[in-house]
Structure formats: C-alpha cells, structure tokens
Amino acid sequence: MRDLRIVFMGTPDFAVTILKTLVDKKYNIVGVITAPDKPAGRGRKLNESAVKRYANSQDLNILQPTNLKESRFNEQLKSLGANLQIVVAFRMLPKVVWQMPKYGTFNLHASLLPDYRGAAPINWAIINGETKTGVSTFFIDEKIDTGKMILQEETEITKDENAGDLHDKLMHLGSHLVVKTVEEIKKGNVKTTPQPNHLKINTAYKLNRDNCKIDWSQPLDSIYNLIRGLSPYPSAWSVLCNNDEKLDVKIYSSEKVVETHSYSLGKVILSKKEMKVAVKDGFIKILEIKLPGKRTMDIKSLLNGYHFKNEVKML
Numbered sequence: 336m337r338d339l340r341i342v343f344m345g346t347p348d349f350a351v352t353i354l355k356t357l358v359d360k361k362y363n364i365v366g367v368i369t370a371p372d373k374p375a376g377r378g379r380k381l382n383e384s385a386v387k388r389y390a391n392s393q394d395l396n397i398l399q400p401t402n403l404k405e406s407r408f409n410e411q412l413k414s415l416g417a418n419l420q421i422v423v424a425f426r427m428l429p430k431v432v433w434q435m436p437k438y439g440t441f442n443l444h445a446s447l448l449p450d451y452r453g454a455a456p457i458n459w460a461i462i463n464g465e466t467k468t469g470v471s472t473f474f475i476d477e478k479i480d481t482g483k484m485i486l487q488e489e490t491e492i493t494k495d496e497n498a499g500d501l502h503d504k505l506m507h508l509g510s511h512l513v514v515k516t517v518e519e520i521k522k523g524n525v526k527t528t529p530q531p532n533h534l535k536i537n538t539a540y541k542l543n544r545d546n547c548k549i550d551w552s553q554p555l556d557s558i559y560n561l562i563r564g565l566s567p568y569p570s571a572w573s574v575l576c577n578n579d580e581k582l583d584v585k586i587y588s589s590e591k592v593v594e595t596h597s598y599s600l601g602k603v604i605l606s607k608k609e610m611k612v613a614v615k616d617g618f619i620k621i622l623e624i625k626l627p628g629k630r631t632m633d634i635k636s637l638l639n640g641y642h643f644k645n646e647v648k649m650l
Contacts, residue, residue, distance in 0.1 A: 336521060337418075337438065337520070337521050337522075337523060338363075339362065339363060339418060339419050339521055340363055340415070340416055340418050341362055341363060341364050341365065341417060341419050341420070342364075342365060342366045342367070342368060342412065342417040342420045343357065343364055343368070343386075344367075344368040344420060344422045344425040345367075345369060345386045345422065345423040345425050346369050346385070346425055347384070347385055347386070347424050348385045348506075349423065349424045349445075349505075349506050350385070350386050350423040350425070351385045351386055351389045352506045353423045353443065353506070353513050354367070354386060354389060354423075355389060356510040356513070356514060357421070357513070357517070358393055360514060365415045366395070366412070367386060367387075367390040367395045367396065367397050368397075368398050368399075368400065368412075368425070369386040369387045369390070369397065369398075369425075370399065370425075370426075371399045371400075371401050372384075372387075396415070398411055403426075403429050404431065409431055409432070409435075412432065412435065413435065417435075418436050419436050419437075419438045419440075419441075419517070419520060420432075420435070420436050420439075420440035420441075421442075421513060421517070422441070422442040422443070422475065423443045423513070428440065428475060433475040433476075439474045440474065441472050441473060441474050441475065441516060442472065442474075442480070442482070443471070443472055443509050443513050444456065444470065444471050444472075444480055445468075445470055445502075445505045446460060446468055446470075446539065447467070447469040447471060447489060448471040448473060448484060448487070448530055449481075449530040449531060449532070449533065449536050450533075450536055450537045451468070451537055451538070451539040452480035452481065452538060453479065453480065453538050454539060454540070454541040454542070455539045455540065455542050456539040457501050457502050457505060458539070458542060458564050459538075459539045459540065460492060460501070460539075460564075461492060461496065461497070461560055461563055461564030462560050462561050462564035464556060465492055466491060466492055467489055467490065467491050467492060468489070468490060468492055468505070469489040469490055469508070470488055470508050470512050471484060471486070471512075472484075472485040472486050472487075472512055472513065472516040473485055474527060481530060482530075483528065483529055483530070484527060484528050485516050485519070485525060485526075486512055486515055486516050486519070487512075488508055488511070488512050490504060496563070497563040497564070497566040497567070498564055498565060498566055499566060499568070542569055547561075547565055547569055547570065547571055547572055548571075548572055548573065549561060549562070549572065549573045549586070549649070551573070551600050551601040551612060551613075551614055551649055551650075552600050552614075552615070553615075554615050554616055555593065555615060555616040555617050555618075558589075558614055558619055559589060559590075559619060562586050562587070562588065562589045563588070563589075566587045566588060567587060571586050572584060572586070573586060573650065574649065574650040575603075575626075575647070575649060576646075576648050576649070577644050577646075578644040581650075582627055584624055584625065584626055584627075585624065585625040585631075586623070586624055587623040587624070587625065587631060588621075588622040588623040589619050589620060589622055590619075590620040591617065591618075591619065592611065592617045592618040592620050593617040594617040594618060595617075596613060596617070596618070598613035599613065599648075600614060601614075601648045601649040601650060602647075602648050603643075603648055603649060604618070605638070608634070608638070609634065610624075610634045610637070610638065612649050621634055622634060626641070
C-alpha cells in the first residue's frame with residue numbers, strides 16, 4: 336500500500352466538495368493550489384476562491400501562483416514532497432507541473448470523455464439534448480482533456496434538469512469517483528485506457544455572449560434545452576422589443592408548449608398570467624426572467640409590474 340502525499344488543485348465550489356471529501360476521509364493533503372484573489376464588486380475588495388476559503392478553514396497549506404511555469408512556484412511545489420496531484424476545475428497545467436509527482440497528476444472532468452472535452456461540459460450536454468452524462472478521471476498529458484482514462488461513472492440527465500441541478504449531481508458523483516481513483520493509485524492497481532477517437536466528438540466550447548443568445552428560429556426543443564442548459568449561470572438571453580423599447584433580458588426557466596399556430600417567430604403572446612413566445616413547433620412559455628437592473632422574477636411579477644405595449648416580440 337502506497338503512502339500518498341497529495342496536492343489538490345482547484346478553484347470553484349465544484350472543487351470544494353471533492354477536496355472536502357478527501358479531507359473527511361483523512362487523506363494526506365500536503366498542499367492546495369488555487370487561483371489568486373481577485374478584486375470584485377464596487378469596492379474592488381479582494382475575493383478569495385471557494386477552494387481557498389475551505390482550505391483556510393482546514394489549515395491546509397495554500398499556494399496561489401499567477402504563473403504556473405515560474406521557477407519560484409515550482410520550487411515551492413517541489414518542496415511539498417507530493418507524490419500525487421489531483422486537479423478539479425482548475426486551469427491547464429504546464430508539463431513541468433503535471434509530470435512532477437511520482438504517481439502522476441489526474442484530473443476529474445464532468446463528462447463521459449472523450450465527449451465534451453473543454454470548458455463547459457455540463458452546459459453543453461444539456462444544450463445538445465443529451466440524456467446521459469457522467470464524470471471521468473484521467474492522467475493529464477500535453478493536450479486538454481485527452482489523457483489516458485482511469486475510471487468513469489455515468490448518470491442520466493432528466494428532461495427538466497437544468498445546469499445547476501446537473502452540476503450538483505456530478506459534483507457528488509465526482510467526489511465518489513475521485514476517492515475510488517485515489518484508492519486504486521494507493522493500492523498500485525491503476526489500469527488506464529487511451530481515449531477512443533470517434534469520428535464525431537462533441538466539444539464543450541467556452542460559453543460567450545454569442546452562443547448564449549436565443550435564436551427564436553430554432554426548433555422548440557433546441558430553445559428549451561438552451562435555456563435550461565444555461566440556467567442559472569451564465570443564463571440564456573434575448574432582446575425583448577416592447578414597441579420601440581429594446582431590452583436585453585435573461586431567461587432562467589421555461590416550459591415547452593407543442594401547438595400548431597400561425598404567429599410569426601419570436602412573437603410574444605401575453606395574458607394575465609402567461610408570457611409565451613412563438614417558435615416553429617409551438618411556444619416557449621417563460622417562467623423566470625430578469626430585466627436589466629432588476630432582480631430575477633417569475634412571470635406573474637413581471638406582468639403585474641411592467642407595462643407592455645401592443646407589439647411585443649423577442650429578437
């Protein structure tokens with residue numbers, strides 16, 4: 336049985352759950368690498384990463400390099416004497432870092448690799464209408480998310496699940512898989528397999544303003560999946576035209592209504608309790624929305640407090 340000395344690398348809440356599981360199970364965490372503090376808010380107060388806040392609460396040794404290739408950081412990392420590194424929701428590592436520990440550096444990725452390599456696997460799995468996804472562990476190599484696979488675990492994506500729901504589900508599934516992977520490494524039993532190269536591999540592209548905008552000419556299912564795949568963050572958005580007024584609005588949840596109609600695409604149909612947008616195969620019924628400078632609200636609140644004119648449409 337190997338005596339493991341682990342360095343953990345991660346930044347957001349997703350990574351905290353995995354680190355906490357490792358700490359709770361009494362693994363020897365000799366160091367935590369996380370992002371530097373960033374100024375945030377009006378006062379530009381320095382904001383610590385979720386991983387740093389948790390690591391501090393456990394008195395773990397923390398390093399926050401700005402440059403992972405810098406010799407001083409690499410000397411500090413080496414001095415920790417780690418023989419295994421675990422990476423969860425961090426950034427791309429240079430070879431000098433990932434090849435340092437004796438037993439390697441493995442990464443937890445929130446997809447069934449080789450599908451959905453990249454920055455936003457949880458979002459894209461839903462956006463593309465997948466019915467299953469999962470988590471994978473693999474040893475890091477020179478490219479992004481391409482290393483030899485260690486373990487995978489699968490889960491279903493339910494038809495109404497949004498990215499926030501799936502994030503939490505995969506976070507807990509990922510904790511279980513990381514522990515399982517560490518145990519295999521500890522026993523010296525790790526078996527790896529190269530990732531298959533399919534002709535068509537889905538990519539988890541970085542999310543931006545353009546690919547988060549709703550195209551109302553798309554099919555009903557595609558629009559519905561985009562909205563739930565981007566909720567609660569970063570959120571799908573559209574331009575709401577209320578006569579001459581144009582507002583960028585964020586849409587957080589919706590329902591599908593399959594129905595034949597003769598409305599133009601993007602036409603908004605309003606009643607006292609409902610706001611529907613006409614699309615190819617029916618309507619998208621909007622349930623939660625956010626106007627610029629306002630809080631997120633349900634549709635009844637919007638209809639009670641906002642004055643709509645005669646011609647309302649989504650662009």
